[in-house]
Amino acid sequence: MPLNRPPDRAIPAETTTLVGRDRELAHARHLLARTRLLTVTGPAGIGKTRLALRTARDLHPSYPHGAHLVDLALLQDGDRLAQTITRALAVSHEAPLDPLTRLVRHLTDQQLLLVLDNCEHLTQHCAPLIRTLLVAAPGVRVLATSRHQLGVYGEHILDLPPLATPDPDRPPTPTDTAGYAAVQLFVQRAQAVDSGFPHSAEEWTATGRVCARLDGLPLAIELAASWTRVLPVQQILDRIDSCPHLPAPTGREVPPRHRTLHAAIESSYHLCTTRERDLWTALSVFSAGFDLAAAEAVGPTRDLPRHAVLPTLAALVDKSLLTREHRPGDPRYRMLETLRHFGLARLREQGREPDTRRRHRDHYRHLAAAAEADWFSPRQHTWFARLRHDHANLRSAVEFGLTSPAEAESALDMVASLWSHRLGHGGLEEERHWLRRTLALATTPTPARAKALWADGWLALLRGDTPTATDRLTECRTIAEHLDHRPTRALTDQLAGLDALFHDDFDRAAALLERSLDHHPAADDPGARWTTLFLLAVACTMDQDPRARTYAEQSLALCETHQAQWSRRYALWLIGLQRHFAADLDGARAVLQDALRAEEPGHNLFATAQTLEVLAWTAAQAGAATDGATLLGAAQALWERIGIVPPALGRLLNHRAACEDRLRRHLGEERLADALRAGTELSLAQAVAFALDRKPFPGAEADSGHPVLTAREQQVVDHLVEGLTDKQIAARLVLSPRTVEGHIQRILAKLHLTSRLQIATWACGRRAAPR
Numbered sequence: 001m002p003l004n005r006p007p008d009r010a011i012p013a014e015t016t017t018l019v020g021r022d023r024e025l026a027h028a029r030h031l032l033a034r035t036r037l038l039t040v041t042g043p044a045g046i047g048k049t050r051l052a053l054r055t056a057r058d059l060h061p062s063y064p065h066g067a068h069l070v071d072l073a074l075l076q077d078g079d080r081l082a083q084t085i086t087r088a089l090a091v092s093h094e095a096p097l098d099p100l101t102r103l104v105r106h107l108t109d110q111q112l113l114l115v116l117d118n119c120e121h122l123t124q125h126c127a128p129l130i131r132t133l134l135v136a137a138p139g140v141r142v143l144a145t146s147r148h149q150l151g152v153y154g155e156h157i158l159d160l161p162p163l164a165t166p167d168p169d170r171p172p173t174p175t176d177t178a179g180y181a182a183v184q185l186f187v188q189r190a191q192a193v194d195s196g197f198p199h200s201a202e203e204w205t206a207t208g209r210v211c212a213r214l215d216g217l218p219l220a221i222e223l224a225a226s227w228t229r230v231l232p233v234q235q236i237l238d239r240i241d242s243c244p245h246l247p248a249p250t251g252r253e254v255p256p257r258h259r260t261l262h263a264a265i266e267s268s269y270h271l272c273t274t275r276e277r278d279l280w281t282a283l284s285v286f287s288a289g290f291d292l293a294a295a296e297a298v299g300p301t302r303d304l305p306r307h308a309v310l311p312t313l314a315a316l317v318d319k320s321l322l323t324r325e326h327r328p329g330d331p332r333y334r335m336l337e338t339l340r341h342f343g344l345a346r347l348r349e350q351g352r353e354p355d356t357r358r359r360h361r362d363h364y365r366h367l368a369a370a371a372e373a374d375w376f377s378p379r380q381h382t383w384f385a386r387l388r389h390d391h392a393n394l395r396s397a398v399e400f401g402l403t404s405p406a407e408a409e410s411a412l413d414m415v416a417s418l419w420s421h422r423l424g425h426g427g428l429e430e431e432r433h434w435l436r437r438t439l440a441l442a443t444t445p446t447p448a449r450a451k452a453l454w455a456d457g458w459l460a461l462l463r464g465d466t467p468t469a470t471d472r473l474t475e476c477r478t479i480a481e482h483l484d485h486r487p488t489r490a491l492t493d494q495l496a497g498l499d500a501l502f503h504d505d506f507d508r509a510a511a512l513l514e515r516s517l518d519h520h521p522a523a524d525d526p527g528a529r530w531t532t533l534f535l536l537a538v539a540c541t542m543d544q545d546p547r548a549r550t551y552a553e554q555s556l557a558l559c560e561t562h563q564a565q566w567s568r569r570y571a572l573w574l575i576g577l578q579r580h581f582a583a584d585l586d587g588a589r590a591v592l593q594d595a596l597r598a599e600e601p602g603h604n605l606f607a608t609a610q611t612l613e614v615l616a617w618t619a620a621q622a623g624a625a626t627d628g629a630t631l632l633g634a635a636q637a638l639w640e641r642i643g644i645v646p647p648a649l650g651r652l653l654n655h656r657a658a659c660e661d662r663l664r665r666h667l668g669e670e671r672l673a674d675a676l677r678a679g680t681e682l683s684l685a686q687a688v689a690f691a692l693d694r695k696p697f698p699g700a701e702a703d704s705g706h707p708v709l710t711a712r713e714q715q716v717v718d719h720l721v722e723g724l725t726d727k728q729i730a731a732r733l734v735l736s737p738r739t740v741e742g743h744i745q746r747i748l749a750k751l752h753l754t755s756r757l758q759i760a761t762w763a764c765g766r767r768a769a770p771r
Contacts, residue, residue, distance in 0.1 A: 045265075190207075572594055
């Protein structure tokens with residue numbers, strides 16, 4: 001006799017679309033096919049209930065007795081848990097049996113999916129009841145939602161992540177939104193109250209920033225979007241920056257626990273133990289992710305000893321209040337901004353913020369000092385990656401040091417220690433901002449102040465700000481003479497040598513740099529010695545001094561002795577530059593490509609920009625004009641991103657000008673502009689891939705001739721420029737992917753190119769060319 005499957009109303013119907021959860025839905029269905037207990041976990045407002053309900057509706061037909069929802073959000077008495085479930089399942093009352101016995105009897109022969117929603121406040125009652133049901137009723141599967149796992153044997157966890165958000169500094173255009181589920185959700189919910197949304201490109205920009213600011217948290221995004229009928233998006237963003245807990249507008253039908261995000265988070269706070277609350281609030285001073293060492297340095301209190309930080313941190317992870325970031329190296333943890341702001345408000349209410357921030361400052365001050373002391377070593381990559389990950393925390397630590405003159409010396413020391421990291425990472429303007437502020441507060445003539453003056457002098461020269469550099473050099477020299485401090489004298493001579501180098505006084509630069517070397521015995525500070533040796537090699541190269549090659553090779557050898565890959569890139573760049581000056585174009589290209597392979601390009605933007613620049617000169621001199629212009633455009637984009645003008649040394653400026661003149665003669669103004677633009681539009685990874693994909697010279701056939709492409713080949717090229725895959729091109733042109741692949745191979749052969757990227761770049765360079 002066929003079973004009567006319960007109607008779909010056992011699971012409530014959706015009233016709005018579920019956005020951005022296709023992968024998680026598929027994963028939930030997959031897990032429920034393998035396990036009998038799946039718990040969807042995540043912080044308040046992440047969308048656990050929505051995902052569970054959609055999963056249950058999708059799987060309802062698979063269970064002869066259907067899927068059933070039991071909402072536990074309003075249940076406060078755990079002793080009534082079994083009774084609540086029996087009532088939801090319409091289990092008949094059989095006196096004198098207790099509710100759990102009746103429930104077990106009812107489910108023993110059933111095949112159904114039981115959805116237990118909002119279990120986090122009833123964990124101690126839910127766990128044994130679920131265990132009993134799973135043992136007694138083999139046809140029952142349980143899908144639970146909770147802010148933390150239930151701890152039942154055999155439980156599988158689906159930890160729900162935030163929705164994807166755009167980079168707040170590079171918000172999406174309308175055509176980019178498909179990749180950002182958070183933006184899609186905001187737009188859909190905003191259109192429910194304002195059908196014309198978004199009204200302008202500026203609103204797209206602000207929307208991207210709102211979603212990033214709210215960490216991709218669906219509840220927060222929906223509440224913010226509902227305000228678009230009342231406020232423009234930019235004002236919503238401004239209000240979120242000052243108070244991240246926007247309430248729902250009056251009249252909105254929202255569950256009581258979600259009337260504001262603040263209420264949802266507050267309920268999580270009350271479910272924590274005292275130690276968990278103390279650690280949550282202490283960790284709120286971290287402006288970004290942090291590692292265990294940082295948590296153990298900042299988190300301890302009188303009631304939370306250091307040895308208890310790790311288990312307490314683990315509890316916060318289990319309760320979805322912290323997220324472990326999955327990346328190589330030591331584990332790092334992150335708190336959603338909404339949770340962090342809540343914790344920070346509690347920390348201030350308790351009067352604990354100053355002491356906690358001081359511990360935070362001390363930890364990152366020690367980290368910066370350790371990075372500086374060990375930077376010229378095999379650990380250069382590790383240190384720079386760590387400092388990059390902790391950039392926001394380092395900024396917060398410096399900011400705390402500027403709260404009073406008594407703290408300013410620590411801030412000054414930190415900023416001076418970090419200057420080379422900021423040089424490689426591309427934050428010169430921010431570094432100079434901090435140097436100016438700390439120098440204005442910490443005025444005592446100490447070695448720390450001299451080091452900060454030296455660092456600011458370096459950056460001023462790189463920015464073309466010679467008056468400031470001269471002022472910094474003068475004061476640095478005064479401090480060195482006053483203190484009679486050998487390391488400070490070495491820094492002063494080095495900065496004076498760099499100043500002379502930027503004024504094209506190469507003889508004086510070499511003399512000063514050699515004197516600085518005398519202050520830097522190799523055993524004392526090999527990193528400082530390498531920097532001075534490298535600058536000496538540059539000065540001799542600019543002056544066509546025969547010692548240039550020797551100094552450059554010594555610089556490279558020192559890097560290899562200490563396995564300092566970050567510094568090695570600069571040494572390779574200089575050797576490639578020397579080969580370019582000697583007209584050894586293939587030799588220059590090979591060395592410069594080696595420099596690009598030495599490490600991840602994002603680890604050292606300055607060195608990458610330098611390398612792309614000289615590769616552009618080399619390509620132009622070899623006759624590969626389109627390649628040269630593309631590389632020059634890519635280099636220019638990096639210079640602008642870093643915040644400096646291309647190196648303003650006379651001989652380098654002359655070669656850049658010669659490169660531009662050669663490209664202009666070969667391509668003409670319009671084609672040159674198109675190729676430069678194509679280079680500026682490449683991502684960093686694309687620019688490096690393009691530079692590494694180039695073959696030995698000569699390779700300019702595509703520039704000097706006008707190969708004839710068929711009409712179909714030209715269509716394929718046009719679609720390649722759009723960034724389409726072979727499959728997408730095939731669909732557009734009603735061809736098979738294999739036919740498209742054949743067209744691409746013939747295009748590569750005709751143009752003497754080797755990659756799809758080169759085809760697209762070639763096409764961009766020719767679009768404006770006269771026919």
